[in-house]
Amino acid sequence: MPVILDFHLGTLTLSGGPEELPPEVVRWLTRDPRTGNCRARACDYAALYLALRNSGLEFTDRARAFAPLELGDPGLTLRPHQQRALAAWEAAGFRGVAAMPTGSGKTILAVAAIARLRRPTLVLVPTIDLLTQWTQVLERFFRCPIGMLGGGSHEITPLTVSTYDSALLNMEFIGNRFAFLVADECHHLPGAETRLAAAMSLAPYRLGLSATPELPEDRAEVLKDLIGPTVIEVAIAELEGSSLSPYRIVTLRVPLDPQEEALYRRHREVYTAFLRRHQLSFASGGDWGRFLQLCARSAEGRQVMRSFLEQRRIARGGRAKLRTVWELANRHLGERMLIFTADNATAYELGRLFFWPVLTHHTKAAERKEFLDRFRSGEYPVLVTSKVLNEGVDVPAAAVGVILSGSGSVREHVQRLGRILRPSPGKEQAVLYELISADTSEENVSRRRRNHAAYRRRRHA
Amino acid sequence: MLKLEHLRFRRRLDKLHVGFVPADDETARRLGGELISAFGEAIAGHWTRGELEEWCAALTRREKDTKLASGLTKLLLDHAEFSDGDGDLPELRRAILARAAEAMRRAGGDYRLYRDELRGDRGNFDLYGDLPEFSRLEKCRTFASVGELIDAYNLALVQGLLLYAEKLTLKFDSPRPEELRPLLRRMRFHRLLAAGTRLSPTETVLEIDGPFSLLENSRKYALQLAMFFPNVLAMPNWKLAAKLKLADREVLLELDERAPLKPPPRRADYLPPEIAAFRAAFDSAEWELFDDAPPLLPDSAVPVIPDFSFRHRRTGCVAHVELFHRWHRTGLERRLAEPEKLAALKLIIGADRALAPILDAHPQAEEAGLLFRFRDFPGVETTLRALKKSGFAGE
Numbered sequence: 140m141p142v143i144l145d146f147h148l149g150t151l152t153l154s155g156g157p158e159e160l161p162p163e164v165v166r167w168l169t170r171d172p173r174t175g176n177c178r179a180r181a182c183d184y185a186a187l188y189l190a191l192r193n194s195g196l197e198f199t200d201r202a203r204a205f206a207p208l209e210l211g212d213p214g215l216t217l218r219p220h221q222q223r224a225l226a227a228w229e230a231a232g233f234r235g236v237a238a239m240p241t242g243s244g245k246t247i248l249a250v251a252a253i254a255r256l257r258r259p260t261l262v263l264v265p266t267i268d269l270l271t272q273w274t275q276v277l278e279r280f281f282r283c284p285i286g287m288l289g290g291g292s293h294e295i296t297p298l299t300v301s302t303y304d305s306a307l308l309n310m311e312f313i314g315n316r317f318a319f320l321v322a323d324e325c326h327h328l329p330g331a332e333t334r335l336a337a338a339m340s341l342a343p344y345r346l347g348l349s350a351t352p353e354l355p356e357d358r359a360e361v362l363k364d365l366i367g368p369t370v371i372e373v374a375i376a377e378l379e380g381s382s383l384s385p386y387r388i389v390t391l392r393v394p395l396d397p398q399e400e401a402l403y404r405r406h407r408e409v410y411t412a413f414l415r416r417h418q419l420s421f422a423s424g425g426d427w428g429r430f431l432q433l434c435a436r437s438a439e440g441r442q443v444m445r446s447f448l449e450q451r452r453i454a455r456g457g458r459a460k461l462r463t464v465w466e467l468a469n470r471h472l473g474e475r476m477l478i479f480t481a482d483n484a485t486a487y488e489l490g491r492l493f494f495w496p497v498l499t500h501h502t503k504a505a506e507r508k509e510f511l512d513r514f515r516s517g518e519y520p521v522l523v524t525s526k527v528l529n530e531g532v533d534v535p536a537a538a539v540g541v542i543l544s545g546s547g548s549v550r551e552h553v554q555r556l557g558r559i560l561r562p563s564p565g566k567e568q569a570v571l572y573e574l575i576s577a578d579t580s581e582e583n584v585s586r587r588r589r590n591h592a593a594y595r596r597r598r599h600a
Numbered sequence: 601m602l603k604l605e606h607l608r609f610r611r612r613l614d615k616l617h618v619g620f621v622p623a624d625d626e627t628a629r630r631l632g633g634e635l636i637s638a639f640g641e642a643i644a645g646h647w648t649r650g651e652l653e654e655w656c657a658a659l660t661r662r663e664k665d666t667k668l669a670s671g672l673t674k675l676l677l678d679h680a681e682f683s684d685g686d687g688d689l690p691e692l693r694r695a696i697l698a699r700a701a702e703a704m705r706r707a708g709g710d711y712r713l714y715r716d717e718l719r720g721d722r723g724n725f726d727l728y729g730d731l732p733e734f735s736r737l738e739k740c741r742t743f744a745s746v747g748e749l750i751d752a753y754n755l756a757l758v759q760g761l762l763l764y765a766e767k768l769t770l771k772f773d774s775p776r777p778e779e780l781r782p783l784l785r786r787m788r789f790h791r792l793l794a795a796g797t798r799l800s801p802t803e804t805v806l807e808i809d810g811p812f813s814l815l816e817n818s819r820k821y822a823l824q825l826a827m828f829f830p831n832v833l834a835m836p837n838w839k840l841a842a843k844l845k846l847a848d849r850e851v852l853l854e855l856d857e858r859a860p861l862k863p864p865p866r867r868a869d870y871l872p873p874e875i876a877a878f879r880a881a882f883d884s885a886e887w888e889l890f891d892d893a894p895p896l897l898p899d900s901a902v903p904v905i906p907d908f909s910f911r912h913r914r915t916g917c918v919a920h921v922e923l924f925h926r927w928h929r930t931g932l933e934r935r936l937a938e939p940e941k942l943a944a945l946k947l948i949i950g951a952d953r954a955l956a957p958i959l960d961a962h963p964q965a966e967e968a969g970l971l972f973r974f975r976d977f978p979g980v981e982t983t984l985r986a987l988k989k990s991g992f993a994g995e
Contacts (some may be wrong), residue, residue: 148791149812171808171814173795181816307820312792313810339812428847431605441661469709487728494700494718494727501731506690513697520701543713 142198149339151202153177161194163216181314182365184341204315205259208297213254218382220373221248227370228252228346232477234367236325236347240375241534241557242383245348246273249321250280251348258318259297263306263336265327268507273300273323285477287359290504293373297444303333319344322366324530326352326550337365350557351550375560384538386569390585391579393459403457404577406450413443441585442596454579455544456485461492463574467541468521470494475514475536478523479555481544486525489543498524505536529554540571547587549555601678601826602760604846606671609761616844616851618761619667620754620860623747627665631672632670632746634659639676640735649682649873650733668753671940675752679741680734689730696727751862755830758861761853762826764844766817773837776891778875781905786831790824819845832864856860875907881980887987888913896920896945904935905945908983912993919946919992921983923974926954936962942970950978 142156152161153168154176160168167187168177173343179187182559184202191198221244224237233256239245253260262273267290268327277285277298286299288309295313320340322328325347328337337345347366354362379385395403417433419426434440434447468476480486483499490497496510496519498508515536528534529551540559545551573579573589608619621628638659642652656673663669695719707714719725726734743749762768772780787794787808794806808828810821825842832838839856855861882889887910896904906920924932932951935942939962942949949971951959956973965971970991974982987993 150811150815152836171793173793178811178814180812205671252852332818332820335818336811336817425847449844465711466709469704469980472705487731491727494696494703497728503690509694519697545926572715 142196144187144191144198144200144202146181146202146204146341147178148311149181149314149335151179151181151187151341153179155172156198158197159169161190161196163190164194164196178534180338181310181341182338185343188343200481202315205297205318207257208257210254210257211282212252215247215251215254215280217247218244219252220371220378220382221251224248224371225251225255225359229255231367231370233344233346235345235367235370236349236362236366238349238372239381240353240370240373241350241377241554241562243350243373244382245323245350246276246533249278249348252321253277253281253298253319256319256344258591259316259343260299260319260321261313261317261340261342261344262298262300262323263302264300264323264329265530266527266532267302268511269323269530270300270302271504271508272533276385276530285450301338302421303327303330306336306340307333309442314340317342319343319346322347325349325362325366328365329354329358333515334361334365335410351553353550355548357477361520365481378448381492382562382565384562384569386556386560386571387575388556388571390573390575391463392575392582393456393463394577395453395456395579396459399459403450403453403576406446406453407580409443410445412448413440417523418534436502436555451580452484454576454581455481456488457576460543460574460576461489464489464541464543465493467539467572471539472520474520474538475517475534476521476539476541477528477534477537477558478521478541478543479529479545480523480525481546483525486528487545489523493521495521497524498522500527502527526551528558532558533561534558535563536566537561538563538566538569539579540569544574545588547584549588549590551589601688601823602671602674602756603671604760604764606667607760608665608667608671608673611846611849611851614851616761616846616853618757618853618855618859620757621668621750622860623750625750626667627663628672628750628753629746630917631659631663631669632749635672635676636743636746636749637678638685639740640742643740646683646736646738648733649680649735649737652677652680652737653733659918670748671752671756674752675745675749675756676740680736680737681739683738684730684735686976691873693727729751739832748865752864754860755833755864758853758855759826759829761830761844763822764819765822765825765842765853766813766819766845767807767843768825768829770806770808770832771799771839771841772804772806772835775804775835777906777909778891779835780804781907783831783835784892784905785802786828792821792824792829794933797948799816830863833861851950878908878977878980878983883986886913886993887911887919889982896947904945907950912995915994917946917994919948919987919990921948921950921978921986922948923978924951924955926952932958936965936971939965939970943968946990948986948990948992950974950983950986952976 143154147151151437167179167183168192171178188200198507212444224239225248227239228235237245237248264270264273269508270287270289274287281298284296286294286296288295288299289302310450317340320337320342322337327333327350332469345366347362352369375383419430421427434444452476464478486497486499498510502510510522514522515534517536537559540555542555556571559571573585575585610619632981638655644684656677660666660669660673703714703717723940743752791810792808794808795813797805799805806826810824812818813821832840837857840854843851844853879889890909890911896906904922907923908921910919932955933948936958951971951973953973953975959966959971960974962971969986969991972982972986
């Protein structure tokens, strides 16, 4: 009986064949006592297939459910760095990560790769906005129906775009239908569960895209295992002024209003005294969990939690900052301005106060699209968002960015900068304002997030 | 599902003890009563989500046992359905936002002028008054009694903890096939696999996890395990062990049928009536129907749980019958793919005539008495004929 290779719920099963399989085949397999056959990760399909073929064993491949695809010519002209990236990816065996700044044309690189392979392709993206954006791009270039998984859609076609979350839910059933896996913003992929979305796919060809692929060592290993090595790294400086817009960064230290400052100090003291008493420094990863536990245990702890939230709220969105945003919006009248906040409450506070459109995860799909379209066209000169536009979404017209508040994450900061770097007619220089409540904890947060090459060489006001 | 912050448990060494709420716990009964009546009022009064959440938060703050209070409120909130909010607001918002750009230019930086122009005579109009917090409560699952709410809470405590499990180990004492079969069906429904071991003639152990778990430890299947768990409660004499990973520490959760857990009302002990009728009608001088047949776990993608097992009165030989109904097409195909295993397991396949196209492809199995057909459900006579034809009596 020949060896049969099957796809079963995100894994490969091997049944039949001789009692003793060749070692080059066995190395990919684990005996499964639950089913009495052998099992392998779906992502090891290409290696297992080659091992079976080289072993000379007679085998039937019932695992893959894809075939070459008829695709129209997308008519692309790649820029030099995109050509280099495509060549490097091909040379690495059609597997690997392209680390390129926002606005450098990562999507176009993926379109070129799809056109090169002409195989069913699944594109993984982290957000609904990117799901919509990728679908539109693929439709434009390939002029065929594009499947969508996520945001209420469940339509699968040979070219499909899915959110990471939906892919994780569906890969058990569709993991054998695509030969090519594109992971956009692939730094999300090594997440504890998200990684299974790629591990349960048998796609032999893989491309990861990210502007900020730096990861802790263990996660970088996962990304390499599931997608491949980094095949090219392009820095912002390399493209600034050509493929990317020139930019400057202005950090504005805004003093709190006296009343708010007093309130801030009082709540801050309650919070920091509690930390001192319990010897919490947040130097270790477990301190935050311990802080939450301690807060939940007593009425005093819950009061401390309220103080913690209150002092943070004031630092993130004090009245002086709101006035500064208004001034900036008036200073840049005629330009498109994106305002980023750390949380939805502040975003909606701005929206209510200044009658500006606010885009958060609460914004329904139709209104989301409308806000982005009208912002791109210039009808809405300002768009406020918390985190949903941090990554990927293409708003080339935005020339001014304002970070009203944010986390200490370097990745978040670089991604937010990336939103305003796409070149656009009439955009001479992009400017990113970072507003910091002076003499508050925000000063530290700001220092942490600016630890990236894109900021180090910039002069801060 | 309850989140970690709602779960009552204690860790002692490497073991975890669930803080179940006794059915007669005074605090829980008082709180439950208050909540059920408040949600009733909230439905009648079309409270907004914000009002309801604020009320729940106030109640939680007031209570000493915040976990119990927040857990009970979460159970009710999870079952609440809210309206979509003010349907006219997006249109109004579009109109105002469209005017805002022009108004800004005209105001020349004067915020008061800008605001007054846009607000017009709308007073305290809220531009984002249709956010989820403003949606109104329309309906909510009602708990018939406080006791039912407490039962749901205790079950949710276990399910919430199982969200941190990679695998379940279940031990059953003398499971009957008709009890085990629906359990394994539900396991398949949740796309889980089991490795089965018989510890003794009466004790069966199932280790349940997902297909990929063999290759990489993962909590990918934790939700499926948690959703599957209520089915275990329908089994008699069960024991559960689950390794959980909480805050990077491994802890063991052990439970058995003495735990104060009840299956959700709709999952009460259930024996399909046709099986009950077959058992009642079975009468044969040659064969006896017996209950304690072990599950058959052959070299197959899923364990085989026969619907009926028979022992020949004279020879003591055992034979099993597994039934495939019209909706079991894939399972039947899988089973018939390896017909040689049927004889080895002394397993006869009964299949609904609606599956004839598949059955017609296996004339040899039918000829050998390994396969018979029925309409809807086999009668006793049909089954006895099949047993005779199979030659499994060993005469």
